[in-house]
Amino acid sequence: MLLPLCILIGSLMAGITMDKLINRRIKKHLKIEEGTWRFIFINALRGVPVSLALVTGLYWIVNTIDIPDSLARLFSYILFTVIVLSITRVTSRTVGSVIERQIEKSGENLPKTTLLSTILTVVIYAMGVLIILQYYGISVAPILTAMGVGGMAVALALQETLANIFAGLHLILSKQIRLDDYIRLSTGEEGRVTDITWRFTTIIPVGGGNMIVIPNQKIASSNITNFSMPRRDIIISVPVGVSYDSDLDKVERVTLEVAREVLARTDEDVKTEPAVSFHTLADSSINFNVVMHSSLFDRQFRLKHEFIKALIKRYRSEGIEIPYPVRTVIQENQGKE
Template sequence: MQTEPSNEVAAIVDSLKGAIHEKVVVNWLWPAIIVGGAVVLGLVIERVILARLRKLADRTEWQGDEIIIDALRGIITTLLVIIGLFFASYSLPIHPSWLALLHKVLKVLLILCGTVALSRMAVGFARLSSVGAEGEIKSASILVYIARASVYLIGVLIILQSLGVSITPLLTALGVGGLAVALALQDTLSNLFAGIHVLASRKVRPGDYIRLETGQEGNVVDISWRTTTIKAPANHLIIVPNTRVASSIVLDFDQPDRETIVVIGLGVGYDSDLGKVERVTIDVAKAVLTEIDGGVPTFEPVVRFTEFGDYAIKFNVILRSRQFGDQFLLKHEFIRRIHERYCKEGIVIPYPVREIVTRGDKS
């Protein structure tokens, strides 16, 4: 008689355990499957579909498709996981107030993911807009800063609006505070807008070789929110305020064409055959342009006699280099070869001669 009640209690306990286990499986297993499926789907899209799209984008001339695809890396999986958590949350045994809080958090994360993706795209297109002289994307940090800050500012405002926070008083406060900041940072803001003007006008581009009216010259490394950085041929940096660059006379050797004319002055003796001098010089110049890296092989070198000098007939040899920095090697090689060839051909490069006449002593 005593075993029957104990058997009934055991059966009730087993049934409760089974019900609890079944409830746990229903409440937690399906959400885990949904989230896991979202992760797998995101990885498949990124590692298979995006990878193939990236290969197709490499074949196109437009670089914008590569920027868009690269901006989505890591974002698609995160977005799918957030969406999966949103749908899985309805199966979770949690209080409605906690569920509402979870949905707000997921909404914020969703907006953040979109903001990050748009920020990457904005930065990529900002860099694309400052394409260098050879077509490669150069650094222009001022555009990068403005693009990233603008997108994140808009993202924060959207998040506050989605959370029910009124942004009108915030915008009003920012306007009043911005006026005070503008008055306090006049020099900084003038450099900022000067940098924007320089980039927008495309008169100076990152990567260009420029010379300022003050004599400094070199390649433009970066145009930031306050200064322009120039790398001099001696491998040191020149930091110039943007207002100086915008207001000074700038000689840009890479615009409108990066190829540069190279002028080399020479002189030969008065007894030289000028026709032979011209033929030999052009022959050497063609060989230099063809064989030396940095020369333009399709360019026809030119010889132009300029004047009867004190001790020689002077003339200029005109070559063409691919860019400003290549002219130094071309000059070196041309001078070395032309001296060797003139010696073989018997063409004399005279020494400077000056006749000095002295008056005798009248006494």
């Protein structure tokens, strides 16, 4: 019994050592090689050397000592199962990473959501289980037939759930919404998309309020306003009015200086310059719009807040007046002598 125990412990130590080397290599080359084919494959091997080393040790033990045929057959089933599941695990990780890499490389905005990851994993592991069952001598054809017949009954019982699954796939593949998009539904719900699962889509409103969970079918059948497409940045227009006594060149210069300072402080991702556009000679003021860009839809509210505060403060220090509405009322003398 001493030899099999030594073999098992030695195999386990070898597997742990190999796994540590893989993790060390991943950390060392994470920033340099991330996204390359070699990095994807090495990353997919994490944790696998331990199980494969144990399989090798068990195989060595089976061929070293005399054991009953029934026990040897059981060990062979265990060995084959571990090998297939290890290969399946590596394949699932590799395929998922390769698909994600190709999407990023092609420039497509197809989101890698929980739904896509779950479907991909289930399909690959299902193939691995079928291979294992075939090795055990269990015919796969009757199982598939039973699954087909039973699937019809399940489909009838789970119509709403299946509708949500296919609606979620439709949303992802049609690229109507993506992760981190800010959307508004015709039913009134709005927020930033955080995930698309097999049944629900979750969004977070502006300001980080409570999470809103919406069935995929409801989103697919709603009118959607996507504020992140075709571009994530949006245009903000802030109306301002100054008195007729103001120097308009000075007003424009000061306003743009304030806008640039606020943008640099609150939304440094914006590269587009702000602009001032005079448009109306009103009754009490000369009106204009301050046009700025916000990198994300929900950043516009803080940007407006900070800009208005800074603009009022700067106008007061520069002596620029924002007039109140003025009305002159002329009343005829009704009295007669």
